Amino acid sequence: xxxxxxxxxxxxxxxxxxxxxxxxxxxxxxxxxxxxxxxxxxxxxxxxxxxxxxxxxxxxxxxxxxxxxxxxxxxxxxxxxxxxxxxxxxxxxxxxxxxxxxxxxxxxxxxxxxxxxxxxxxxxxxxxxxxxxxxxxxxxxxxxxxxxxxxxxxxxxxxxxxxxxxxxxxxxxxxxxxxxxxxxxxxxxxxxxxxxxxxxxxxxxxxxxxxxxxxxxxxxxxxxxxxxxxxxxxxxxxxxxxxxxxxxxxxxxxxxxxxxxxxxxxxxxxxxxxxxxxxxxxxxxxxxxxxxxxxxxxxxxxxxxxxxxxxxxxxxxxxxxxxxxxxxxxxxxxxxxxxxxxxxxxxxxxxxxxxxxxxxxxxxxxxxxxxxxxxxxxxxxxxxxxxxxxxxxxxxxxxxxxxxxxxxxxxxxxxxxxxxxxx
Amino acid sequence: xxxxxxxxxxxxxxxxxxxxxxxxxxxxxxxxxxxxxxxxxxxxxxxxxxxxxxxxxxxxxxxxxxxxxxxxxxxxxxxxxxxxxxxxxxxxxxxxxxxxxxxxxxxxxxxxxxxxxxxxxxxxxxxxxxxxxxxxxxxxxxxxxxxxxxxxxxxxxxxxxxxxxxxxxxxxxxxxxxxxxxxxxxxxxxxxxxxxxxxxxxxxxxxxxxxxxxxxxxxx
Numbered sequence: 001x002x003x004x005x006x007x008x009x010x011x012x013x014x015x016x017x018x019x020x021x022x023x024x025x026x027x028x029x030x031x032x033x034x035x036x037x038x039x040x041x042x043x044x045x046x047x048x049x050x051x052x053x054x055x056x057x058x059x060x061x062x063x064x065x066x067x068x069x070x071x072x073x074x075x076x077x078x079x080x081x082x083x084x085x086x087x088x089x090x091x092x093x094x095x096x097x098x099x100x101x102x103x104x105x106x107x108x109x110x111x112x113x114x115x116x117x118x119x120x121x122x123x124x125x126x127x128x129x130x131x132x133x134x135x136x137x138x139x140x141x142x143x144x145x146x147x148x149x150x151x152x153x154x155x156x157x158x159x160x161x162x163x164x165x166x167x168x169x170x171x172x173x174x175x176x177x178x179x180x181x182x183x184x185x186x187x188x189x190x191x192x193x194x195x196x197x198x199x200x201x202x203x204x205x206x207x208x209x210x211x212x213x214x215x216x217x218x219x220x221x222x223x224x225x226x227x228x229x230x231x232x233x234x235x236x237x238x239x240x241x242x243x244x245x246x247x248x249x250x251x252x253x254x255x256x257x258x259x260x261x262x263x264x265x266x267x268x269x270x271x272x273x274x275x276x277x278x279x280x281x282x283x284x285x286x287x288x289x290x291x292x293x294x295x296x297x298x299x300x301x302x303x304x305x306x307x308x309x310x311x312x313x314x315x316x317x318x319x320x321x322x323x324x325x326x327x328x329x330x331x332x333x334x335x336x337x338x339x340x341x342x343x344x345x346x347x348x349x350x351x352x353x354x355x356x357x358x359x360x361x362x363x364x365x366x367x368x369x370x371x372x373x374x375x376x377x378x379x380x381x382x383x384x385x386x387x388x389x390x391x392x393x394x395x396x397x398x399x400x401x402x403x404x405x406x407x408x409x410x411x412x413x414x415x416x417x418x419x420x421x422x423x
Numbered sequence: 424x425x426x427x428x429x430x431x432x433x434x435x436x437x438x439x440x441x442x443x444x445x446x447x448x449x450x451x452x453x454x455x456x457x458x459x460x461x462x463x464x465x466x467x468x469x470x471x472x473x474x475x476x477x478x479x480x481x482x483x484x485x486x487x488x489x490x491x492x493x494x495x496x497x498x499x500x501x502x503x504x505x506x507x508x509x510x511x512x513x514x515x516x517x518x519x520x521x522x523x524x525x526x527x528x529x530x531x532x533x534x535x536x537x538x539x540x541x542x543x544x545x546x547x548x549x550x551x552x553x554x555x556x557x558x559x560x561x562x563x564x565x566x567x568x569x570x571x572x573x574x575x576x577x578x579x580x581x582x583x584x585x586x587x588x589x590x591x592x593x594x595x596x597x598x599x600x601x602x603x604x605x606x607x608x609x610x611x612x613x614x615x616x617x618x619x620x621x622x623x624x625x626x627x628x629x630x631x632x633x634x635x636x637x638x639x640x641x642x643x
Contacts, residue, residue: 109528113579115530115531115579118531235490235536241487242487242491243443287485319609370614371614403580405581
């Protein structure tokens with residue numbers, strides 16, 4: 001290729017990149033885009049697409065990049081999820097001794113996806129410890145419970161109270177071989193995670209050069225979901241709504257502050273305004289409206305406002321059916337968020353939220369995995385006609401990204417229909 | 424059940440209203456200090472759980488209440504059961520047998536556990552065979568337990584194929600005609616029911632109870 005041809009190709013790719021990004025941002029800003037954007041969010045589906053096992057996908061950086069690039073070039077999405085970070089986690093998980101997931105080769109077979117282990121990682125009587133000193137609780141209790149590399153840190157000295165000459169005697173425990181070994185393991189794990197991140201950075205740069213923006217930079221979490229999923233466990237948390245109500249509310253308030261700080265820093269690192277927030281505990285069936293408005297929504301709203309004030313665009317993925325929550329979650333500044341819905345009827349979501357947020361989703365996983373291409377085509381057409389063409393700022397996607405088992409022809413049907421019915 | 428005393432009514436009310444501390448203290452006092460018949464106390468608990476189930480059905484209660492109700496029942500049961508001296512024949516007859524498990528490849532159990540609890544308090548004899556259950560285990564367990572209904576649970580999309588394989592294996596073992604199969608989990612819908620060959624699907628614990636009651640000809 002001549003230099004001139006190369007320049008032309010680069011200019012064309014930049015123009016394509018800008019047009020795709022503009023489409024997404026038009027949706028966010030509640031302006032009509034030139035056509036309905038369609039996004040690609042994939043994890044283990046890439047293994048199926050690339051003809052490799054889930055285990056290979058989790059361990060082979062180069063393979064993920066190669067398959068990810070092939071998928072992006074075939075489907076030409078307006079945005080793609082951070083494919084490398086979402087898939088090639090095996091080495092990082094292994095080095096840190098991660099205990100909250102089972103993944104291929106570690107508890108599940110080579111062809112299964114990773115699965116989360118719902119457990120009590122914090123006991124009901126530990127609220128006071130966590131509330132008094134979140135960092136201390138993380139270092140000496142939480143991190144050793146969730147990742148083997150941190151196990152020696154449960155012998156760290158209690159740092160508050162070390163001052164003046166007490167600082168000297170107070171640091172003696174740092175020569176403890178368990179603590180030293182733990183620190184070495186954490187550093188080794190950090191080096192592996194850095195390699196993973198570097199691969200993601202390279203992938204993002206390469207996709208950008210080819211004309212394709214990333215859908216989001218970092219992720220975040222609702223305070224309630226953080227405590228329910230990663231600390232108390234599902235049933236522990238549900239009991240806490242009665243047994244530890246006041247302490248739970250205090251902890252949720254505290255969690256907003258550290259989640260926000262952490263997310264703002266991560267978004268800056270990835271230099272991307274959109275923050276993906278998978279939502280687990282908001283669905284209609286999980287708690288009463290009163291519980292939702294007491295325990296779930298207030299701190300999540302605070303978090304979203306904090307992200308918006310920080311110049312970011314929250315993109316919560318409202319899992320399951322959240323129809324009854326729509327009026328409540330409408331209470332957010334207009335033109336600042338993308339609400340991604342899984343099972344909530346998108347037409348209904350558009351009616352309630354169309355003038356406030358961009359929408360994303362939601363071709364059903366059962367249809368994508370077991371249906372025929374013409375059925376997928378009809379489902380996309382339904383959303384194009386009843387949401388996008390009626391003024392809804394819809395970014396088309398599967399309900400929670402592409403289900404792992406989706407036949408490739410159904411993915412082709414989804415992307416083709418998005419262009420056919422909403423150009 | 425026999426007419427309730429004021430104290431018994433109080434216990435049922437506290438249990439049904441999620442007043443855990445008062446309910447537990449009262450049940451303990453009745454059982455350990457006043458020599459109440461443990462079977463009677465358990466009957467009162469079931470009565471309260473009936474109210475909990477109805478409130479769940481009406482959309483007044485949700486998962487937190489079911490979980491707490493289960494816990495209250497378990498805690499009172501732990502005191503009451505060792506005190507039972509009568510022959511086991513006094514246990515009320517169960518409506519039907521239900522075998523339930525999470526299909527192979529899937530490790531999720533929260534939904535399955537809640538369905539198990541709701542079926543149990545609604546009078547079904549439930550055998551829970553756990554998570555990631557191989558097809559063959561389902562078939563073997565069905566042969567032994569001879570359930571009227573089989574519940575296949577699964578949260579991940581990989582469960583669609585596991586459910587289909589399990590239904591086919593039940594068919595191949597000649598057991599399909601003797602039972603009903605229901606599937607449940609976050610992603611199931613009519614499309615999945617049709618794909619797997621199950622008789623019905625449900626997206627919450629009350630669906631499971633209603634399906635089983637309808638199949639057994641019991642008023643829901």
